[in-house]
Amino acid sequence: MTDLALTRAQDKMAAAGIAPGAIRVFSHYFQQLQSGDLGLISEEEIEPFLDPVVANTLDFTADAQRDAMRKTALLRLNGGLGTSMGLERAKTLIPVRDGKNFLEIIACQTRHARRRYSATLPLIFMNSYRTNTDTLECLSQFTDLQVEGLPLSFLQSKEPRLDAESLQPISVPESPDDEWCPPGHGDLYVSLESSGILDLLINQGFQFAQVSNGDNLGATPDGNIAAWFASSAATFAMEVCTRTSNDRKGGHLARRREDAALILRESAQTPDGDRAAFEDIDQHPYFNTNTLWLNLPRLRDALTRRDSILGLPLIRNIKSVGRGEDETQMVVQLETAMGSAIEVFQDAQAILVPRSRFLPVKTxxxxxxxxxxxxxxxxxxxxxxxxxxxxxxxxxxxxxxxxxxxxxxxxxxxxxxxxxxxxxxxxxxxxxxxxxxxxxxxxxxxxxxx
Incomplete structure (x- = not known):
């Protein structure tokens, strides 16, 4: 039955126009779920990570900063609707300060950084089907924001929600949108590839990308960090902050004992018996800010070699979907976190940044x-x-x-x-x-x- 369920899910995605690469990635995780692999990471498999690069010690020349920023693009994740705040539009449309919303502040930060570093700094948003129209409408007021030959946005993928027992794609005729879910922000990589944005950026001479969440206004373009990343020769770098008592529930960085690779462990990937160790901020002192730095040509090479499947750890998300009055259906959503790509690249690094670079708004x-x-x-x-x-x-x-x-x-x-x-x-x-x-x-x- 599960083979038939996968085929139905694949057919449903193809009929909806989902890119072949995204369907291959979904199929990979479906088979992983089918095998019983829940993507859990036990405390025995890891050891603490204690030696990040420290951003406050960096001191690159103005020339080095400008050179790195001229090769850098800015990618912002903007698929969230802010449903936890009762919203039905992009969360980044919420006014924050001085009458400006998140999108307007990000546009302002980008334009300032372009002038400061004499750099093109393309700004591109990864939107969902539900946030794209409103986002582009808001950004249309900035006539100089879009870079010639590059779009302001591309769409993240979507995948079928699966019945928790049969793994069949669910059917909700009264609300077809509820049949679909986002695959988590780990979808960034295949969507960059499938949309053609990755090739467009590389062909225009951009070697690096800074990626961050649209609701994190602290993640401003930073020439010192860009220059460090360019000099590091790393494929992937993650900005991390020191955990406090308020961060016990969030994911942390660690090293895998088997191969010494840096990994990201989220709460949903932690066995119940390891919960105390997961929340120990002295044992695991650094958390992922979800601001990443990518070497674009090397990322493209990895996606090509792996047939679009980077193999990020699976996050199995169980949710309920309404089926009419007082009726719900339990579903499985197959998700990945973009930060978990840190374990894919042996040369990956982590850089400790001030807390001022982490200002997310979730509530x-x-x-x-x-x-x-x-x-x-x-x-x-x-x-x-x-x-x-x-x-x-x-x-x-x-x-x-x-x-x-x-x-x-x-x-x-x-x-x-x-x-x-x-x-x-x-x-x-x-x-x-x-x-x-x-x-x-x-x-x-x-x-x-x-």
């Missing part, structure tokens, strides 16, 4: 911080932290998880410069101009904070 908690006076934004649209540390924010999801809920209760972010932590358990309205100082706990009774 309204992080958005409130970015909108507050903790940060300033200059003419170059780079965000600068005004304090030594950032407070922990925990807003009760019942009242604040969705953007419209949060903005109706917190129309203006309070001053956070003197805050150590803010925990809101009830339904509270924040009066504009309010200040959070020290550790603040607002209870379940709700009320007005001023």
């Amino acid at each position: 309204t908690n992080e958005l409130l911080l970015l909108r507050s006076d903790l940060y300033t934004m200059g003419d170059d649209c780079a965000l600068g932290l005004t304090t030594q540390t950032t407070p922990r924010v925990d807003l009760e999801a019942t009242y604040y998880a969705h953007l419209d809920q949060c903005e109706s209760r917190i129309p203006e972010s309070p001053s956070m410069r003197s805050a150590k932590s803010l925990r809101v358990e009830g339904d509270w309205y924040f009066v504009p101009g309010s200040t959070v100082e020290g550790d603040v706990l607002l209870g379940k009774e709700g009320g007005i904070y001023q």
Whole structure:
């Protein structure tokens, strides 16, 4: 039955116009799932990684920085809809500061870097089918942003959701979009190849790419890091940060004992018995910021040799899909993480960067911080932290998880410069101009904070 299930999934992808390379990658992971390989990485298989390059020690000349940046393209992942915040459009359309949304700030950062380094610096977004139109509409205001001969975007792939028991592609006639899912951002590599973007960049003389998430405004173009990567002769490099107590649940870097390769272990790849070791930030001190540096010609060579299949570790994601009133179906999504490609390349490196280069927005908690006076934004649209540390924010999801809920209760972010932590358990309205100082706990009774 599973052979028939794979054939049906392949036929469904082909009928939807999915590129052959992406179908081969999906088939690889389907067969891996079928074999019972869950992609788990035990503590016995790895040892701590403790010796990254330190970005703050780099001191390349201005000429070296310009030379590297002139060979660099910027790729931004932009497939997310922000559904956890109740959105149905690209999350990067959310206003962040000074009336600018993520896309507008990224465009501003790119244009400034082009002037600073006298470099072309193409900016290209990997969009999903659901984010592409809105993204391009927003970016159309920047008439100088697109580089001649290169598009502003390409589409990531999609794959069928599979019934958790039979592995057959599911059918949801009342909502056909729910039959599909993204393959995780590990899809970047085959989509770069299948879209033709990889060849276009290389043919125009671009040797390197900086890749980051569209919701991470800290990942600005950096000439020092670009010059280091160009001089390193590495195929792949990952920007990492030091884990704190707030990062226990996130993936970490390690070395595989078998071949000393750098690997990335995510929570979903950790056996239950190794959970304590996974969350030990002293034992495994570095996490992936999801900002990567790629040597484009070498990446193309690897994809060609491997028939588009880099062989990234499988992430088996179990979810439920609505099937009408009070009815759900359990499905399997076959996913990969783009950072896990670090284990594919024996010359891969990791570089320790300041926390200021990692400012993701996954929830309204992080958005409130970015909108507050903790940060300033200059003419170059780079965000600068005004304090030594950032407070922990925990807003009760019942009242604040969705953007419209949060903005109706917190129309203006309070001053956070003197805050150590803010925990809101009830339904509270924040009066504009309010200040959070020290550790603040607002209870379940709700009320007005001023």
